[in-house]
Amino acid sequence: MSNIPxxxxxxxxxxxxxxxxxxxxxVGVSDHAxxxxxxxxxxxLPEVGAELSAGEDCAVVESVKAASDVYCPVAGEVxxxxxxxxxxxxxxxxxxxDAGWMFKLKVADQSExxxxxxxxxYTEHCENEEH
Amino acid sequence: MGADKKTVLNAVHREMGARMVPFGGWDxxxxxxxxxxxxxxxxxxxxxxxxxxxxxxxxxGERVRDFLRYLLANDVNKLQTPGRALYSxxxxxxxGVIDDLITYYxxxxxxxxxxxxGTTEKDIAWLREQAPAFxxxxxxxxxxxxxxxxxxxxxxxxxxxxxxxxxxxxxxLKPFHAATDGEWFVGRTGYTGEDGYEIVLPEAQTEALxxxxxxxxxxxxxxxxxxxxxxxxxxxxxxxxxxETVSPLAAGLAWTVAMNDERDFIGRSALEAQKAAxxxxxxxxxxxxxxxxxxxHQKLFDGEREVGEITSGGFSPTLERSIxxxxxxxxxxxxxxxxxxxxxxxxxxxxxxxxxxxxxQIEI
Numbered sequence: 001m002s003n004i005p006x007x008x009x010x011x012x013x014x015x016x017x018x019x020x021x022x023x024x025x026x027v028g029v030s031d032h033a034x035x036x037x038x039x040x041x042x043x044x045l046p047e048v049g050a051e052l053s054a055g056e057d058c059a060v061v062e063s064v065k066a067a068s069d070v071y072c073p074v075a076g077e078v079x080x081x082x083x084x085x086x087x088x089x090x091x092x093x094x095x096x097x098d099a100g101w102m103f104k105l106k107v108a109d110q111s112e113x114x115x116x117x118x119x120x121x122y123t124e125h126c127e128n129e130e131h
Numbered sequence: 132m133g134a135d136k137k138t139v140l141n142a143v144h145r146e147m148g149a150r151m152v153p154f155g156g157w158d159x160x161x162x163x164x165x166x167x168x169x170x171x172x173x174x175x176x177x178x179x180x181x182x183x184x185x186x187x188x189x190x191x192g193e194r195v196r197d198f199l200r201y202l203l204a205n206d207v208n209k210l211q212t213p214g215r216a217l218y219s220x221x222x223x224x225x226x227g228v229i230d231d232l233i234t235y236y237x238x239x240x241x242x243x244x245x246x247x248x249g250t251t252e253k254d255i256a257w258l259r260e261q262a263p264a265f266x267x268x269x270x271x272x273x274x275x276x277x278x279x280x281x282x283x284x285x286x287x288x289x290x291x292x293x294x295x296x297x298x299x300x301x302x303x304l305k306p307f308h309a310a311t312d313g314e315w316f317v318g319r320t321g322y323t324g325e326d327g328y329e330i331v332l333p334e335a336q337t338e339a340l341x342x343x344x345x346x347x348x349x350x351x352x353x354x355x356x357x358x359x360x361x362x363x364x365x366x367x368x369x370x371x372x373x374x375e376t377v378s379p380l381a382a383g384l385a386w387t388v389a390m391n392d393e394r395d396f397i398g399r400s401a402l403e404a405q406k407a408a409x410x411x412x413x414x415x416x417x418x419x420x421x422x423x424x425x426x427x428h429q430k431l432f433d434g435e436r437e438v439g440e441i442t443s444g445g446f447s448p449t450l451e452r453s454i455x456x457x458x459x460x461x462x463x464x465x466x467x468x469x470x471x472x473x474x475x476x477x478x479x480x481x482x483x484x485x486x487x488x489x490x491x492q493i494e495i
Binding site for chain 2: 035038039041042044060062064065066067086
């Protein structure tokens, strides 16, 4: 079973969201997602300043196997991106929830974050997908 | 496509931590943790692949050589000593590729073929359609397992695990030769660009050999590494780089078509017509200059003009760049771009292979 931190929120498409305070959240992809993708070799990040809507495809992660879109979990403005991933995409494989964060958003509507799945709902979601 | 078929090693793969995926109707390991580490193990040391899903077909008959000279685009008369192997395409009358395969000359009345898993059914039907005219008996060997052991240290690690009666002969094998002992069969062949063996053996003994190889330090490798290794080695994959609608002349396989003499073989007249008409597409290696990953069916451009597409693409762990094969118009230039997610990215056309015996063959 993959690792699912209890204090993060999750989407059905396997992004995670972590509260950074001051209305800012960090976004990445879950351990389950990186495991399914296999060794990552390329990451394309959104631009700082981009206004994203919830569900918009805003980044790409490519593994040795396939390219996969990353969908923005909640609406907001990109305030920071993790440039280190461009040279070391494998960081997402080794540390998906911390060093593997992809971008930070200034959230437009905090209630959207509350509406995402919590760890137990996401655990159930992953289990259902495997069957 | 479902994945109901399982090789005899299925449970062992799961036990060794494999992630399993459906592949041509089979449930196969894609990797056992890291595809890139498995790739490097084969380039630098030794790795092994479950290739039990591929099919061994024995061909028996007095006129089996004549049969194969008619059936295959390459000429089995190049095989003059028992144990020698030949890579060839099997064509349809239109000159399209039914399959690519390796044929071994074992005795004057016995040749052996190893064919692809996904094409097995249609290949056997085709063989059985053509064989009666030559009195040849087609015998698929579903009772045999097959393990490929590849890498610079593969032969040294696998050698002591072979049956005693086969060890000396196996150690003496030249590339593209095979030795047999009873139902065991060892060829110095592979699909990685490295030295190694492909070992055919009774299904019941396959698991024991796999475990013994693992004990000897041979790393289990999945289909993922098999694909990046063959891509770096410049080797075609059936169904991606060519199929029944593609001529071997447009798939980088002209070197496997023997038509300098008068030999009649299936597909010959179609290939002659293609040559006479000219304008046969080129099949080239391509390297993505910047970041990104090449994938099959991405479109290639020479300026504004679309000139072809990627047939196989991926990330090369050895070069740490994305590489691929492409089929492009005969008159396309060398300065091409590839369209990835709406952007045009510069490509370099390069000579294949990208990597051979652990060493990069092109400058980055």
